[in-house]
Amino acid sequence: MVRRIVIIGCGVSGTTAAFYARKTDRTAEITIVGSETLPEYSRCGLPYAFSGVVPNLRSLIGFDEDFYEHTNRIHLRLGLTATKIHSDHQLVEHDGEDRLGNELAYDSLILTTGAHPTTLSVAGSNLKGVFTIRTIDDVEHLADYLREAMAKKVAIIGAGLTGSEMAEALLLRGVAVIQAEIVPEILPVILDPDMASIVREKGQEHGVEYHLQSSLEEILGDKERVVGVRISGRTHDVDAVVVAVRVRPNTELAKDAGIQLGESGGIRTDDRMATSAKNIYAAGDCIETFDLITRRHVFFQLATTAVRQSMVAGINAAGGEARYPGSTGVTTVKLFGLEVATLGPTISMAEKMGMNPVSVRITGSTRLSYYPGGKDLTVKLLANPNNGKLLGAQLVGEEGATLRANSASMAAHLGLTVQEFAEIETCYSPPLAPVWDPVTIAAQALLKKLKPVSAQPPSATISGH
Numbered sequence: 001m002v003r004r005i006v007i008i009g010c011g012v013s014g015t016t017a018a019f020y021a022r023k024t025d026r027t028a029e030i031t032i033v034g035s036e037t038l039p040e041y042s043r044c045g046l047p048y049a050f051s052g053v054v055p056n057l058r059s060l061i062g063f064d065e066d067f068y069e070h071t072n073r074i075h076l077r078l079g080l081t082a083t084k085i086h087s088d089h090q091l092v093e094h095d096g097e098d099r100l101g102n103e104l105a106y107d108s109l110i111l112t113t114g115a116h117p118t119t120l121s122v123a124g125s126n127l128k129g130v131f132t133i134r135t136i137d138d139v140e141h142l143a144d145y146l147r148e149a150m151a152k153k154v155a156i157i158g159a160g161l162t163g164s165e166m167a168e169a170l171l172l173r174g175v176a177v178i179q180a181e182i183v184p185e186i187l188p189v190i191l192d193p194d195m196a197s198i199v200r201e202k203g204q205e206h207g208v209e210y211h212l213q214s215s216l217e218e219i220l221g222d223k224e225r226v227v228g229v230r231i232s233g234r235t236h237d238v239d240a241v242v243v244a245v246r247v248r249p250n251t252e253l254a255k256d257a258g259i260q261l262g263e264s265g266g267i268r269t270d271d272r273m274a275t276s277a278k279n280i281y282a283a284g285d286c287i288e289t290f291d292l293i294t295r296r297h298v299f300f301q302l303a304t305t306a307v308r309q310s311m312v313a314g315i316n317a318a319g320g321e322a323r324y325p326g327s328t329g330v331t332t333v334k335l336f337g338l339e340v341a342t343l344g345p346t347i348s349m350a351e352k353m354g355m356n357p358v359s360v361r362i363t364g365s366t367r368l369s370y371y372p373g374g375k376d377l378t379v380k381l382l383a384n385p386n387n388g389k390l391l392g393a394q395l396v397g398e399e400g401a402t403l404r405a406n407s408a409s410m411a412a413h414l415g416l417t418v419q420e421f422a423e424i425e426t427c428y429s430p431p432l433a434p435v436w437d438p439v440t441i442a443a444q445a446l447l448k449k450l451k452p453v454s455a456q457p458p459s460a461t462i463s464g465h
């Protein structure tokens with residue numbers, strides 16, 4: 001009998017799951033039901049398409065419909081929202097009845113419903129000119145609005161990843177930015193304050209007016225359009241507001257079907273991406289992910305994590321066998337000419353989890369001092385003093401942060417101790433990399449804090465060859 005696989009959500013997770021299901025079962029009938037009218041596109045590219053660095057917004061679309069329908073025989077049912085799962089009858093209901101009705105029977109169901117941005121409840125939140133950034137439509141509407149309003153200044157609420165990327169994008173479009181963040185420093189989820197301040201100073205040089213430890217109290221309007229914001233008692237004239245606070249997993253459908261959610265509120269899966277309901281799998285931003293470093297279930301809400309989980313969900317839903325080991329949550333972003341790459345909890349997050357991390361911060365160079373063009377790279381490493389394992393890495397510099405974070409991610413994935421990480425040899429050539437890489441130097445320094453001096457590897461002060 002032909003296996004019927006239904007996937008809810010046509011983001012990167014739904015699309016990846018569908019393609020891997022097809023590779024696993026060449027004859028299965030695969031259908032994706034997606035609320036948006038477009039097939040999968042890169043949400044990660046939205047700030048760059050908005051800024052104009054990526055000239056064509058539609059180039060973010062991964063594959064045309066023909067590639068789904070004809071090359072891979074995946075039926076796309078776009079513009080339809082799944083409204084109910086009958087897990088006992090293995091049936092999904094959706095809105096907007098078309099020629100195929102409004103029900104889909106499945107043998108395997110994959111939930112990839114993603115996440116939605118948080119909206120605010122302060123006065124004025126419903127005014128024209130208040131935006132969130134999640135979809136191509138959001139970005140198109142914001143761009144149109146700014147053009148029509150001949151906007152000169154925008155307030156961004158939240159200085160996390162999306163808020164910071166949008167701050168840079170707005171500046172590139174010639175619009176001034178004020179940015180409010182409720183905690184004392186920007187990028188609080190991925191960086192400790194001493195590392196984030198390097199990025200903030202660059203943002204300030206580029207023109208961002210930050211308001212830290214400040215909260216939005218009211219959005220002010222005139223004739224239903226935004227004219228200002230009140231942030232911690234002060235009024236600022238702005239033409240629009242971008243709300244970039246948290247995103248939350250879309251779990252209503254799963255919850256309604258009695259599928260177990262985890263403590264953090266995302267859908268709970270096992271390492272086959274199977275949910276608590278028979279033949280129902282889930283992946284991506286709607287689920288909670290096992291964090292390989294802290295050994296807890298958390299929200300990473302990263303495309304990298306989503307595609308790996310969906311690959312596993314797609315294979316298993318199609319009768320194959322695959323397992324997802326968990327994630328290190330390694331993240332990178334380019335802001336104001338700086339690469340910012342991180343993994344693991346910040347110190348304050350680790351402390352909240354009851355850990356007492358040991359940390360070290362050094363600034364090295366991406367080349368030897370005699371060779372022109374080397375750039376400063378600031379590296380902060382965290383370790384768990386109880387087992388000597390690498391707990392986190394934060395890297396900020398004009399170049400070289402991302403690939404080094406990947407090597408730290410590999411170490412964390414393998415559960416290496418700081419000693420083992422410090423011993424790993426890295427390559428060297430004057431135009432490309434120093435003999436002692438900044439990450440190795442940081443690991444050696446961290447080791448000194450963790451262990452007696454007698455157990456040290458060669459001195460990190462050796463600088464040339």
Ligand SMILES: Cc1cc2nc3c(=O)[nH]c(=O)nc-3n(C[C@H](O)[C@H](O)[C@H](O)COP(=O)(O)OP(=O)(O)OC[C@H]3O[C@@H](n4cnc5c(N)ncnc54)[C@H](O)[C@@H]3O)c2cc1C
Binds near residue numbers: 013115134283301302
């Ligand atoms: C501005 C921005 C920048 C980002 N940058 C990065 C980055 O640089 N690196 C990185 O790793 N990650 C980044 N991310 C995160 C990344 O985009 C997400 O992790 C990824 O998109 C998750 O994919 P998903 O398919 O699980 O969920 P989504 O992309 O949210 O897709 C879910 C889809 O399901 C649909 N849906 C929901 N409910 C239903 C329903 N009931 N019926 C039918 N359809 C439904 C939704 O409409 C949506 O189309 C960024 C995100 C944003 C917004």
